[in-house]
Amino acid sequence: KAGVTQTPRYLIKTRGQQVTLSCSPISGHRSVSWYQQTPGQGLQFLFEYFSETQRNKGNFPGRFSGRQFSNSRSEMNVSTLELGDSALYLCASSASMNTEAFFGQGTRLTVV
């Protein structure tokens, strides 16, 4: 069974630009969640989608948004990028909202 796939693996963007990251969950998994990892803050929850609906949201500004498609694939968008948005963005999929989450390799975003 294929794991969680995130694209792209690496990305360099300029301040003020916007970026879209993609995540394909494990086949059959309907829950997709996103996390940001930085050296200072560690792993922080961004949001979770289940059946195309955002179910939970962490403490991030509105510049961070996401969506989930009918095939459970998910995208995350960050608008008006700031230097502090440089991080490893991780996507995780679960069979349901109450089971263990399996992570992808992450997308390393660098904002210059």
Added chain:
Amino acid sequence: DQQVKQNSPSLSVQEGRISILNCDYTNSMFDYFLWYKKYPAEGPTFLISISSIKDKNEDGRFTVFLNKSAKHLSLHIVPSQPGDSAVYFCAARQRLSGGGADGLTFGKGTHLIIQP
């Protein structure tokens, strides 16, 4: 405030011995706990989980113990192997009143080093 704390940033253990990684939490609403292992530039790998209705869960070399009264959990790895060298994250999840669960809250991680 940090709801999940891993107070040891690093831990060095000799190969073959037991590794014990500790985690404390403050939110009494957490009811599901997980341990992940992470290598640099990779996503976390799920290791083992435990529900708050249990106090122990075992999977091969990995055992997780949960002490709800102390709000403490630990991961035991026996015997420790060189491939176990990685950063280990403790995570917790809170069940929501309307059904479903909140996102995972992670500790800052413990870097485990297995020495030959």
